[in-house]
Amino acid sequence: MEHHLDGYRVFLAIAKTGSFSRAAEALYITQPAVSHSMKQLEEKLGGPLFFRTSRGVKLTVEGEVLLRYVDQAFSLLTEAERKLTEMHQMLGGVVHIGANDTLCKHILLPYLERFHKQYPDVKLHITNRTSHETIKLLKEGKIDFGIINLPAEDPQLTIRPWKPLHDIFIAGASFGHLKDQPVSAAELAAYPIIMLEKDSSMRSYIDRYFHSQQVRLVPEFELGSMDLLIQFAKTGLGISCVTAQFAEDELSSGELFALQLEPPIPPRHIGIVTLKDVPLSFAARTMLDLCLQQ
Structure with a gap:
């Protein structure tokens, strides 16, 4: 079919104009080129697609069947081109x-x-x-x-x-005695700790940090979201491990403070x-x- 796409285009032009000569004008090609293209297509499909009348040409029964599909196919191609143009102009997608x-x-x-x-x-x-x-x-x-x-x-x-991303431990007034004081990983492990669940990448990263400090950390609570970690710290239920960027409002207002863990947890990305x-x-x-x- 790909070798006859031009033939289908010529066929469609003839069907719409009702004339070989007008089809040639519409396609900016010569009339002999139109006739040659139609002859090849008719040979390919096994029979005539048009018959001549005193007023031009008309479709045969086979030509009328073909027209329904060819017209639809070219309409779909035109629509596809329009959609792609819209996408490249950021008008859709x-x-x-x-x-x-x-x-x-x-x-x-x-x-x-x-x-x-x-x-x-x-x-x-x-x-x-x-x-x-x-x-x-x-x-x-x-x-x-x-x-x-x-x-x-x-x-x-x-x-x-x-x-x-910078991971820190945060706490509220219940743990105010730790504010502005260096805290080692071993010292921190003695307090009730709140962390994300084990299947999270952040939790795995923090676990590796404590392993490097030869400290086994057993959380008091394991939660499923950063927002819950912050909320639990606000209530005083423990010290939460969070990403600093996600608790900026609470840290800026003084509602929570960040512990000075020594050595600090290396940043991740x-x-x-x-x-x-x-x-x-x-x-x-x-x-x-x-x-x-x-």
């Missing part, structure tokens, strides 16, 4: 992003707002999953790129380190992951560039 709840709320949200203001016709679809699940969605082709906690290694991924050798849509690439430029 969808960007699919994966990120966990905390990263979406505290890190990604400002970029989503900025993108939406610049390109209101492009839809943003956010899937909230853990870093491990985000990578799985990426490999399944369900998202364009993901925001994950690092470190991560996978030969199928392009991993771009993006922003540093979040990253943006994409599939290697898989091109992004124009809209997804624009969103990714917006994130990386800031």
Whole structure:
């Protein structure tokens, strides 16, 4: 069929104009070229598609059947071209992003707002999953790129380190005697500690830190979200391990304070992951560039 696409285009022009000569004018080609193209197509399909009348040409029964499909096919191609033009002009399309709840709320949200203001016709679809699940969605082709906690290694991924995160322990007035005092990992372990659940990348990172200090940390509470960690610290139920950037309001107001852990926990990073050798849509690439430029 691909060898006869021009023939179908000529066929459609003849059917719509009712004349070989007018079809040639519409297509900016010669009438002999139109006749030759039609002859090849009719030979290919096994019979005549037009018959001549005193007023021009008319479709045969076979030609009328063919016209319904050819007209629809070219209409679909025109619509596809229009859609692609809209996407390249950021007048349509969808960007699919994966990120966990905390990263979406505290890190990604400002970029989503900025993108939406610049390109209101492009839809943003956010899937909230853990870093491990985000990578799985990426490999399944369900998202364009993901925001994950690092470190991560996978030969199928392009991993771009993006922003540093600083993990700290925070507490309220119940533990005021620890404020502005250096606290070792061993000393901290004697207090009621509140941490994320074990399946989180942050928890694994903190566990490795305490292992390096030869300290076994047994949390009093294990919770599923950063917001709960902050709320539990406010109530005085214990000392919570959180990411500093996600507790800025409580730390700035003095409602909570950060312990001076010695040595401090080394910073970790979040990253943006994409599939290697898989091109992004124009809209997804624009969103990714917006994130990386800031």
